[in-house]
Amino acid sequence: MTGLAEKTPGAVSRAVFRICPTTGLKVNSQADALIKAHAVVATVSLLVGGIAAIGVLLTRWQAVHLLPAEWFYRILTIHGMSMLIFFIIFFEMAVLYFASAVLLNSRVATPKLGWAAFGLMVLGAVMTEVEMWRGKADVLFTSYVPLRASPAYYLGIILFAVGALVTVCIFFGTLVVARREKTYRGSVPLVTFGAMTAAIIAVITLGHGAAIYIPTFLWSIGVIGNVDPEMYRMVWWALGHSSQQINVAAMVSIWYLLGALTVGAVVLNEKISRTAFVLYILFISMASAHHLLVDPGFGPAWKVWNTSYAMYLAVLASMVHGFTVPAGMEVGQRLRGFGKGLFEWLRKAPWGDPGFSSLVFSVVVFGFVGGITGVTFGTEQINIIAHNTLRIPGHFHATVVSGTAMAFMGLTYYVIPLIFRKQVAFWPLAKIQPYLFAIGMLVFSMAMTFAGTFGVPRRHWDISFTDAPFDVQFSPAVALLIGVMALGGLLAAAGGGIYILVTVWSVFFGKPLVAGAVTGVPQGISSPPRYLPETVKTIEDENRSAWGMAPGTMVLVFVFLAAFVTYYFVNWKLLAALWRIH
Amino acid sequence: MNTGIQAPPGIWWKPAHRSEKVWVGIAFAWCMVLFAMMPLWHLKGEQNPAGLRYKVDPQRYMERTQEFITAYQVGEDNGIPVVAPPPGSEVYLVGMMWRWTPVLKLQKGATYRLHLSSMDVNHGFSLYPINANFQVVPGYDYGLKVTPTETGDLRIVCNEFCGIGHHMMVGRVIVEDSAAAPAVPAAPANGGAE
Numbered sequence: 022m023t024g025l026a027e028k029t030p031g032a033v034s035r036a037v038f039r040i041c042p043t044t045g046l047k048v049n050s051q052a053d054a055l056i057k058a059h060a061v062v063a064t065v066s067l068l069v070g071g072i073a074a075i076g077v078l079l080t081r082w083q084a085v086h087l088l089p090a091e092w093f094y095r096i097l098t099i100h101g102m103s104m105l106i107f108f109i110i111f112f113e114m115a116v117l118y119f120a121s122a123v124l125l126n127s128r129v130a131t132p133k134l135g136w137a138a139f140g141l142m143v144l145g146a147v148m149t150e151v152e153m154w155r156g157k158a159d160v161l162f163t164s165y166v167p168l169r170a171s172p173a174y175y176l177g178i179i180l181f182a183v184g185a186l187v188t189v190c191i192f193f194g195t196l197v198v199a200r201r202e203k204t205y206r207g208s209v210p211l212v213t214f215g216a217m218t219a220a221i222i223a224v225i226t227l228g229h230g231a232a233i234y235i236p237t238f239l240w241s242i243g244v245i246g247n248v249d250p251e252m253y254r255m256v257w258w259a260l261g262h263s264s265q266q267i268n269v270a271a272m273v274s275i276w277y278l279l280g281a282l283t284v285g286a287v288v289l290n291e292k293i294s295r296t297a298f299v300l301y302i303l304f305i306s307m308a309s310a311h312h313l314l315v316d317p318g319f320g321p322a323w324k325v326w327n328t329s330y331a332m333y334l335a336v337l338a339s340m341v342h343g344f345t346v347p348a349g350m351e352v353g354q355r356l357r358g359f360g361k362g363l364f365e366w367l368r369k370a371p372w373g374d375p376g377f378s379s380l381v382f383s384v385v386v387f388g389f390v391g392g393i394t395g396v397t398f399g400t401e402q403i404n405i406i407a408h409n410t411l412r413i414p415g416h417f418h419a420t421v422v423s424g425t426a427m428a429f430m431g432l433t434y435y436v437i438p439l440i441f442r443k444q445v446a447f448w449p450l451a452k453i454q455p456y457l458f459a460i461g462m463l464v465f466s467m468a469m470t471f472a473g474t475f476g477v478p479r480r481h482w483d484i485s486f487t488d489a490p491f492d493v494q495f496s497p498a499v500a501l502l503i504g505v506m507a508l509g510g511l512l513a514a515a516g517g518g519i520y521i522l523v524t525v526w527s528v529f530f531g532k533p534l535v536a537g538a539v540t541g542v543p544q545g546i547s548s549p550p551r552y553l554p555e556t557v558k559t560i561e562d563e564n565r566s567a568w569g570m571a572p573g574t575m576v577l578v579f580v581f582l583a584a585f586v587t588y589y590f591v592n593w594k595l596l597a598a599l600w601r602i603h
Numbered sequence: 604m605n606t607g608i609q610a611p612p613g614i615w616w617k618p619a620h621r622s623e624k625v626w627v628g629i630a631f632a633w634c635m636v637l638f639a640m641m642p643l644w645h646l647k648g649e650q651n652p653a654g655l656r657y658k659v660d661p662q663r664y665m666e667r668t669q670e671f672i673t674a675y676q677v678g679e680d681n682g683i684p685v686v687a688p689p690p691g692s693e694v695y696l697v698g699m700m701w702r703w704t705p706v707l708k709l710q711k712g713a714t715y716r717l718h719l720s721s722m723d724v725n726h727g728f729s730l731y732p733i734n735a736n737f738q739v740v741p742g743y744d745y746g747l748k749v750t751p752t753e754t755g756d757l758r759i760v761c762n763e764f765c766g767i768g769h770h771m772m773v774g775r776v777i778v779e780d781s782a783a784a785p786a787v788p789a790a791p792a793n794g795g796a797e
Contacts, residue, residue, distance in 0.1 A: 044608075090767055124608055161764050165725045167741065168766070208615060211607040250725060251740050277607030287604040291615035293623060316738045317656045317719070317745035324652075325641045333634035340630035344623070352604070401641045402650055408736040409727045409762040476734035478727070478762035482770045486760075489773035490681040490702070493731055493758045569622025578626060582633065593640070599735055601649040601714075601750035 036128035041439060042536065043546050047204075048440075051132035052122035056115045056440050057528075058139055060433070062146075063111035064524055069150065070103030071517050078514070082507035083485055083500070090482045094161065097480065099153045101162025105264070105421065106181070107146045112429050113219065113271050114142070114188045119440075120216035120274065121195035126204040130194030138187035145181030148173055161480060163257060166237060166248045175238035182234070186227045189220045211288050211295065212281070215274030218298040223267045225306050229259035251318035258309035265417070266305040268425040269339070270298065275428040276346045276384060282435055283377040283543070284370065285357060285550030286349035289570070294345050300338035304330035311395075314404035324401045336396055343388045344578050348571035350380075355560055355570070356552035363573040374544040375445075375455050379431025382459035387424030390466055391416060393585045403592045405599065409480075412473030419466040422513075427459060430520050434543050437524065443531035444541030451523045458516025464509030472502040474595070652737065655716070655746030664720045664744060668695040672705050680706050680775065688715060690781075693746075696759075696774070698726035698739045700766055703759045703774025710781040711754050719745045727763030730776065736762060751778040 037050040076096040079087040088096060122129045129135055151173075152158045158170035196217065199205060209217070233256040239245040277294075280286025288294055310327035313319055330336065354366030371377045394416040398407040407413060437445050445451050475496055477484055484503075486493045532541065539547050560570055568575050605611050619627075645651050671686065671694070678685040684705040688694050690713030697704050699722035709715060719728050719739045726739040732755075737745060759774035 090770065094764065094767070094769075159767075165763075168724050168764075205610045207610040207612045210605075210610050215607075249742065251743055254725075254738075254740070274607075281606035281608045286606060288607050288611070290617065290619040290623060291611050292617060293619050293627065313738075315652045315736060317654070317740055317743040320656065321645060321651065321653045325638075329638050329641070332638045336637070337627075337630050337634050340633075341627055344626045344630075348623075349607070353606070396637065400637070401652065402644050402648060405650060405652055405736060406734050408738065409729065410734065410736060474734070476729060476731045476736075476760070478729060478760055480764045480769075481762065484770075486770065486773055488771045490683065490771075491758055491773045491775045493760060493773060496732075569620045571622070575622060575626070582629065585633070589637070593644075596650050597648070599650050599733055600730075600752050601748075602735065603649075603651055603653060603748040 038128075043439060043549065046123055047126040049122050049128045051129045051135070052118050053440060055129065055132070055135050055139065056118045056123075056436070059111050059115035059118070060436060060440075061528065062143060063108050063115065064521060066103050066107035066111060066146070067517070068521050070100055070108055071514065071521070073097070073100035073103060074510070074517075075514055076100075078507055078510040080482065081484075082503060083483075084504065085507075086483070091156070091159065093482045094159050095153065095156055098158060098161050099150070102149060102153065105162065106178070107150075109268055109421070109425065109429075110181075110185055110264075111142065113223075113267060114139075114185065115436075116271055116275070116432075117188065117192040117216055117220060118195075119436075120213045121192050121199065123440075124210055124213050125196070125199040127195055127199035127202065130191050130198045134187060135191050138184040138191065141184030141187070142181050145177045145179070145184060148177030148180065150177075152177065163261065164237070165257075166240065166250055166253045169241060172238060172241040175234050175241055179231070179234050179238060182227050182230045185223065189223045189227070192216075192220050208291075211291060212274050212278045214295055215270055215277060215298050218302050219267050219270035219274065221302050222263060222270055222305060226260055226263040226267060229256055229263060229306075233257045233260060251316065254316065255309060255313060255318070258312045259306060262308040262311055263306045265421060266301060266308065266335075268421055269305070270301050272383065272387070272425045272428045273298075273339075273342045273346070275432050276342070276380060277349070279376050279380040279428070279431050279435070280346060280350045280353065282545040283374055283380065283550070284350050284545075285353040285552060286346070287352050287356070289345050289348055289352065293341060297338040297341040297345075300334050304335040307331065308335075308399075311399040311404075314399070314401050315408045321401065328399050328401055333396075339388075339392060343384070343392070343581065344574060346384055347577060348569075348574040351571040351574050352560060353550060356556045357550055358553045358556055360556060360559065363576060366573060371544045373452050375434045375451050376431045376543045376545060379427050379434070379455040379459075382455055383424050383427040383431065386419055386427070386459060386463055388581060389584060390463065390470075391420030391424050393588050394470060395420060396585075397589050397592050400589075400592075403596055405602070406592070406596055407473065409478060410473035411469045411477045411479050414479050415466045415468075415470030415473055418462060418469065423459060423462040423466065427455065427462070430458065431455065433520070433524055435545065437527045437531070438534050438542050438546050441528050441531075442534045443527045444534055444538055445523060445543070446526040446531045446541065447519075447523050448541045450519050454516055454519045454523065456516075457519065458513050461509050461512030461514070461516055465506055465513055466509075468502045468506035468509055472499055472506065475499050475502075477503075652747070654748065655744070657744055658742055659720060659744040661720070661722050661741055664695070664718075665697060665722060667718075668697045668704070671695040676705070677708065683774075690714065692716070694718060696728075697722060698728070698761065698765075698772070699723055701761070701768035701772040703761070703772065706775045706777070708777045708779065709751050711751050711778050712781060714748060714750045717747050717749045719747070724765050725763045726761050726765050726772070729760040729762040731758040731760050733757065738763065754778045754780055
């Protein structure tokens, strides 16, 4: 303790802060710089992954069939790694610095180590990218053994993961520093709590990553003779799926964050929301099983228990957030005076604020499309009619793209003025960007999901099967659905392109933020949400009604439940039409 | 009340409003329905991916498949043997870069133990057009008891990436009415390998 007491004042005096004029938060200069660096690399990764996405899309669209087989699988590998690993994790590391140092008015625990970790992540990412582009790792994102990539490919991922793990540890360190230096009062904000759950899941996930990539790396250089293919699938997916649960926890935290910034969303009940986050930590790593439901290595009891996250307790958590997030927004809006009827809070919402529209699309598409399909396909028996068909990428583009990436994009429109202190460039384009991206991705993922119900395989270069010994005649509906998928995908790609243009231009060539600016600044910053004093009392009155403070959301969640129940049982009906299989 | 970016003051462990409790209760009940459906389908349903599951040496599996082909071969299609096993028999299908062997002739309404395994890398068994999908893992035998319920000329599409020739990997399964099916040779005394 004494050692720390001597060190701490020195560290504090060295740390440089500025006061954010919008939020009143004390922003540490190192946190500022680290957030910027991670955000820039995340955007570069998004660009690489996005270019790959267009290659994949235009090849799967049989009418164009752009790339030869070899390049298709190469580009598909690059698309997966650049998006799901590099883009998302770099962005999440920025979120961790934001949720710890910025939201808690604290310095960063060990900024130098933070830069070293960042350097390691960049090095690893570059190594892996180089190997993929050179054609030394045409093994797809999952790299199932005994498919073999070059040792440098695996080593790059290991270095990246070590860097990420160090950054996560710095996040925990910053929480401790903030607590010891009393930079905030009471408990950490809910957003920080959510980010903390994401960080804990990240530790679990990266541990599994080490457990599988290190032996696979040793196997690739010949030290280990054999990696069991089924064991590989199980442990790899404890990385591959659990890392998506980092995304879920980070995304839900951003929902609460954007809700607060855009409409002054309140936390209805801290206990409920925090307990839901804890449920993620406890159960979400079991989701590895979602990928092993029709595998020969596991029995029904194992599959049922694990695929359901121990009786769907992590699904419960998402259903809770799916209520508390919009309900908090509804109450925030009602407090601002938009309280008439069930839905005035939605009609009078700041739809021109790209942070807000992104938030709404993220919640709605993640829940209605991503969530419902995910739980349904993750049912042990229903997986028979979903495994490795286009239904699976249809599902996860609705979760990780329409949900997570959309939320990240929405947050970016606030990060540009708050952290980079620039105006958002091309403001009219920025305002329509969430609409283009969300509608495009929605059309894309739904068309893909429906095409999958016809048995169209995922990860496939040529579904016209020209070179195969037997012909496969898909229903004409498939060609139509693939065409619709392509149009949706191109629309989303346009939205993604605008996002990259806007962010890069704002950051490098944008006008500095000036007080009172209206254009180029989201409404949550130009006129931050303020509650009307008289509404607070009214809300307290409504609190006594059976529908609670958020009756509009109550209606919406029951619409959601109805959609969920319908889709779920329709799939059982489809399954029942199959051969008898035991 | 505070937002999600403000530190909640004081003690925040407070009872939730009734409306929130109602939703949590309904969501929890739905989760229990979701959970109950899976064991229930094992008891009452006709489609369960349980099967027999064990580790197998790929060479040994290939030998069994060869024995199976030799015992019941009825022809050849595109250079791939066509096999018509008797109802109730052990059926062996092998996936390898980049074909499925053999072509299977099954009878509607008859039950078979369909074994799936791979000689090299992971493959995906996707039966088209009925859309039944199973993972085929080298070193593991997945023995599913299957009963075709309709006649038809089906395809086995590989739906797990298995290298550059992945898109060429298509197999064939023919399901015929038991009356229309040609007489099949009697099962050998050992009834296949098991």
